[in-house]
Amino acid sequence: MTCRLLLVDDHSLIRAGVRALVADIAGYTVVGEADDGGQLNALVAQLQPDIVLLDISMRSTSGLDALTQLRASGHPCKVLILSMHTDPELIMRALECGAHGYLLKDTSAVELEQALSALRGDERYLSPAIAHTVINQALLRAQNSRQSINDRLNLTARQLEILRLIVRGKSTREIAGGLGLSIKTVETHRSQIMKRLQIYDVAGLVLFAVREKIISLDD
Structure with a gap:
């Protein structure tokens, strides 16, 4: 069965590039596009995608706000963040908002296919370039949380x-x-x-x- 993708990014060249990459990957098809996060819920309801490729920084509604609204709607589609941002706190926020994966925009076609395959198989995916950053951030948060409990109690x-x-x-x-x-x-x-x-x-x-x-x- 073909996996249905929805692209949400405010740069038309990025969408065109991703669409071209997807065209060369068997088993996937782009069923729709949007240039702002504010359109996400309506398009998801209309097109019923399996995976949304979502940018974070957009002109009106940000990707994280759109993702939060999507999760509140209860739609089960997977969300793969496609962003240039490598800030660990921003990545953690995206994952906490309900993203299933985080891919950098300078990714290769091979890695895009790996990420899509992971989400399609109910797994999560992080670009190797940021995986260590996310792990370090999670460890730091856990350490700060333990210290906060100690101080409070x-x-x-x-x-x-x-x-x-x-x-x-x-x-x-x-x-x-x-x-x-x-x-x-x-x-x-x-x-x-x-x-x-x-x-x-x-x-x-x-x-x-x-x-x-x-x-x-x-x-």
Whole structure:
């Protein structure tokens, strides 16, 4: 079955170039084009594309705004961002808004085909040139998030680690053995955690940890 593509970019030369590349890839066809993100929802509803190739910077409605509106509409089509921007925060925002892939505009025909194939197979795709940037940005965010939790809860990194183990059902002896600490040290941390949080039972700690997203229900 042919995969239907919709191109959204405010540069006609870019659209023409992508259309020409797609014409040489078996199994894909361009069913429509738009030069502004504001047209995206209406065209998706009308043309029912499988994949949207979407620019970020456009004159009126930006690609990220258009993507947010598209996801709110509930349409299941995949979205591949096609952009010249390499800013890691912008890339992360695009992925958080619901993009399934991010491809740089200086890509080759081979990479375009790889990206389309990945999305068609329900996978995600990042240009190799930006993959390391995205990974570093994700790690930085995770580190900042952990620090933010520590500051808010007034717990040390070690106490937060022990709290996670407690609510996962680990005994004091298991925690001590796993972290290379004495049982007495773990008991001291446990007491300090409960005192600082004003919670004095494990069930209460579990509820607190889930509510504060320190752990998830799947942990």
